[in-house]
Amino acid sequence: MLHNFRAVSLSYKKAPLDIRELIALDEGSCRQFLQTLKNFIQATDILVLSTCNRTEVYYTSDDDYSHEIVKLLGISKGISNISQYLDYFTIVNEHSDAVQHLFNVAMGLDAQVVGDMQISNQVKQAYQWSVDNEAAGPFLHRLLHTIFFTNKRVVQETSFRDGAASTSYAALELVESLTADITNPKVLVVGLGEIGADVCRHLSDSDFQNVKISNRTKAKAEILAEECGLEVVPFENLVEAMKEADVIISSVARDEPFFTKEMVSRLNVLTYKFFIDLSVPRSVEPQVEQIPGVLVYNIDTIQNKASEALQRRLDAVPQVKQIIKESIAGFEDWSKEMNVSPTIQKLKNALETIRQEEMARYMKKLTPEEAKHMDDVTKSMMQKIIKLPVLQLKAACKRGEAETLIDVLTDLFDLEKQSSEAHA
Numbered sequence: 001m002l003h004n005f006r007a008v009s010l011s012y013k014k015a016p017l018d019i020r021e022l023i024a025l026d027e028g029s030c031r032q033f034l035q036t037l038k039n040f041i042q043a044t045d046i047l048v049l050s051t052c053n054r055t056e057v058y059y060t061s062d063d064d065y066s067h068e069i070v071k072l073l074g075i076s077k078g079i080s081n082i083s084q085y086l087d088y089f090t091i092v093n094e095h096s097d098a099v100q101h102l103f104n105v106a107m108g109l110d111a112q113v114v115g116d117m118q119i120s121n122q123v124k125q126a127y128q129w130s131v132d133n134e135a136a137g138p139f140l141h142r143l144l145h146t147i148f149f150t151n152k153r154v155v156q157e158t159s160f161r162d163g164a165a166s167t168s169y170a171a172l173e174l175v176e177s178l179t180a181d182i183t184n185p186k187v188l189v190v191g192l193g194e195i196g197a198d199v200c201r202h203l204s205d206s207d208f209q210n211v212k213i214s215n216r217t218k219a220k221a222e223i224l225a226e227e228c229g230l231e232v233v234p235f236e237n238l239v240e241a242m243k244e245a246d247v248i249i250s251s252v253a254r255d256e257p258f259f260t261k262e263m264v265s266r267l268n269v270l271t272y273k274f275f276i277d278l279s280v281p282r283s284v285e286p287q288v289e290q291i292p293g294v295l296v297y298n299i300d301t302i303q304n305k306a307s308e309a310l311q312r313r314l315d316a317v318p319q320v321k322q323i324i325k326e327s328i329a330g331f332e333d334w335s336k337e338m339n340v341s342p343t344i345q346k347l348k349n350a351l352e353t354i355r356q357e358e359m360a361r362y363m364k365k366l367t368p369e370e371a372k373h374m375d376d377v378t379k380s381m382m383q384k385i386i387k388l389p390v391l392q393l394k395a396a397c398k399r400g401e402a403e404t405l406i407d408v409l410t411d412l413f414d415l416e417k418q419s420s421e422a423h424a
Contacts, residue, residue, distance in 0.1 A: 005045065005139070007092040007101055008066045011054035012112050015088040017194075023077060023085070025050040030126070033076050034133040040072060041065040045140035046133075049105070049126040051119065052201075053112050058102060060139060066091040099143065099331070103324050106147045107154055113166040115313040118205070120151050142334060150327040157323065160316040162309060167299070168198035170306040171276055172206060174297060175247050178274050188245035189213045190238065190258075192220055195278045196251025204228035212245070214238050243267050249276045250283045257285040269293040278302070336397035343406045344390055346415040351382055 010023055025033060030048045037046050037057065045060035057069050070089060074082025092098045104110040106123040127144045130136040136144075154160050179185035187208055189200055192215045203211045214233040215221035225232045233241040242248055242264075252258045259275065267273065275296045277284040282298060289296045355378050363371055389409060396405045410416060 004062050005058065005060050005095045005098045005143075006064065006066070007056060007058045007090075007098040008069045009054060009056045009090045009092065009101070010085075010088055011056070011090070011110070014090060015085075019085060019088055020053065020055070022079065023055050023073065023082075024052070025055060025076070027125075027129070029076065031129050031133060033073070034129060034135050036072055036076060037069065038133065038135055041068055044135075044137045045143075046135040047102075047126055047130050047140060047144075049123060051122050054105070056105070058098065058140075060137070064091075064093055066093070096332075099328060100324075102143070103147060103150065103328060107151060107320055107324060108160070109317065109320060109324075113169070114310065114317070115160045116166075117161055117169075120148075123147065139335070139338070143331065146327055146331045150323060153323050153327075154320050158316040158319045159312045160320050162312055166198075167278065167302055167306050168195055168202055170302045170309070171195075171199050171249065171278060172202040174276060174302060174305070175203075175208075175249070175274075176206070178295075179246060182246055184210055185246045186210045186244055187212070187247045187249065188233070188241050189249045189251070191215060191250055191252035191279070191283065192224055193251045193253055193279075196249065197224055199249055199251070199278070200224055200228050200230060204230060212241055214241065239263075239266070245273070247274045247276065249278065251278045252283040253279060254283065255281060257281075257283055259284040259288060261285055261287040261290065264288045264294060265291055276302070333397070340393045340397055340406060343409060343415065344386075344393060347389060347409060347413060348386060350413045350415055351386060355379075355382055 010020065012020065015023075025048065030050055034046055034048050037043065037048070037059070041059070041061065042063065043059040043061035043065060045058070047056075047058040049056045049058075055073075057073075059065065059069075066089075067086075070082060070086060074080065079085075092101055101110070102123075106120060108115040108117070108119050111119055123144070127136070127140075130140065175185075175187060179187075185208065187203060187210065189196055189203070189211070190213075192200070192213065200211070200213055212231045212233045213221050213225060214235055214237075216235050218232065218234065221232045224230070248259075250259060259277075264273075264275075269291060270293070272293050272295065275284045275288060275294065277296060277298045280299055284296050284298070286296070288294055359374065359378065362374070366374065393405055393409075
């Protein structure tokens with residue numbers, strides 16, 4: 001094989017959140033790490049993908065650089081003892097397994113939320129960084145474009161990407177439907193647990209322009225606000241922010257409801273105010289909905305919606321796997337043909353050398369018109385002569401028998417000599 005595609009993966013499957021957070025790379029770090037890898041390992045087709053659920057490096061090399069990559073990752077993150085985290089990494093050194101893994105990741109089959117809609121864009125972004133850093137070769141270009149085409153087929157031919165299959169996605173969709181008739185709706189997120197923080201990230205990626213967040217620990221709110229580009233409301237100013245908000249999303253963790261009927265009644269609701277309660281136990285008192293104009297949606301409503309969408313996605317998984325299988329088969333055919341392309345080029349060069357040598361023997365005796373005619377005729381003959389060996393080579397690729405034919409052609413036309421003379 002000319003292509004030995006490999007992967008080094010740290011994902012939610014083996015690494016807890018605190019480890020993933022420690023090793024995660026932002027855009028600037030990904031770009032810098034790509035350059036570091038180019039400088040320190042003998043590899044091509046380098047792709048660096050980092051999301052909240054995974055940090056992965058894909059590369060093509062005859063050598064296994066997985067330990068070097070992990071060490072360089074530690075240096076990049078300022079982690080002096082990264083070797084203690086080696087067990088959290090998955091090393092994929094089989095070419096076909098690495099290709100399959102990237103397909104599964106890009107389609108969302110390997111996502112924490114099956115069919116994750118964000119992962120496709122994140123892979124595209126990672127590919128763009130690779131292109132910008134001149135770390136992508138013909139193999140990676142072809143592989144990623146095959147993946148993007150496969151993703152289009154998945155979207156068009158299956159229900160794999162339909163609906164919101166996570167609680168945070170479902171909450172975002174609910175906010176969108178509730179505020180469809182409101183111009184520039186105001187959204188307030190209170191409490192920044194894991195789900196609340198995820199909702200904030202989805203809101204920042206959406207069309208909502210007026211999103212504020214509040215948390216009892218202000219430092220935590222400020223960190224998330226900087227990440228997502230949101231405005232922080234001090235906890236002591238919460239009531240005033242609630243009066244302005246059209247939608248209040250609560251992810252407050254406590255044993256008793258935080259938003260009580262008595263508290264919300266003081267907001268003087270004049271039109272509608274929507275409460276979305278993501279907490280367990282509930283942080284919005286059920287009696288709040290008795291206040292005119294106030295509507296409350298709890299976690300069960302949202303999770304039921306997410307569960308229905310997730311089931312539709314799971315039902316579509318066999319279709320997705322079949323589409324991926326077809327795409328990989330086509331990609332492998334191309335990869336195999338890439339393996340014989342150097343031999344085809346050597347054969348063309350060898351025959352062209354013979355043609356040029358024979359042409360040179362007669363050119364002085366010919367008029368310009370005769371010389372052009374001979375050039376055209378011999379080129380046409382060359383194309384016909386080489387057509388059958390090329391077709392046979394490509395057919396042998398699909399049968400997995402190309403190496404034998406390559407050896408025969410190399411010996412028959414002394415292609416190794418031709419190649420070395422060409423580079424002399």
